[in-house]
Amino acid sequence: MTTHPKPEPRATSKARQIRAHARDRAACRLAVYTRAQGKCEACGVPLYLLGTEAPTVFALAHIHEADYRSQGGSDTDPENAKCLCICCHGVEHGGRIAKP
Numbered sequence: 019m020t021t022h023p024k025p026e027p028r029a030t031s032k033a034r035q036i037r038a039h040a041r042d043r044a045a046c047r048l049a050v051y052t053r054a055q056g057k058c059e060a061c062g063v064p065l066y067l068l069g070t071e072a073p074t075v076f077a078l079a080h081i082h083e084a085d086y087r088s089q090g091g092s093d094t095d096p097e098n099a100k101c102l103c104i105c106c107h108g109v110e111h112g113g114r115i116a117k118p
Contacts, residue, residue: 042094054101063103080107
């Protein structure tokens with residue numbers, strides 16, 4: 019009789035998936051921010067990727083996905099994303115994000 023290894027607990031494999039997705043998402047954010055050269059791709063305002071560097075919350079880079087995950091898009095594909103300021107991101111969402 020052969021013994022098979024015990025399957026990995028679901029919580030462990032799920033945690034690994036979550037960590038891998040977070041790494042992929044961070045790499046995507048960095049790639050989009052680098053492609054935009056640290057500026058809003060719509061209006062050209064300088065932006066910061068990290069909140070610790072930004073002088074105000076309005077200077078933070080918002081990564082907008084053109085095709086939402088719920089509609090089959092990917093949130094880890096840099097070609098599906100744009101780097102926007104908070105105002106332009108609000109316009110992209112039809113004004114559903116608060117403007118300064």
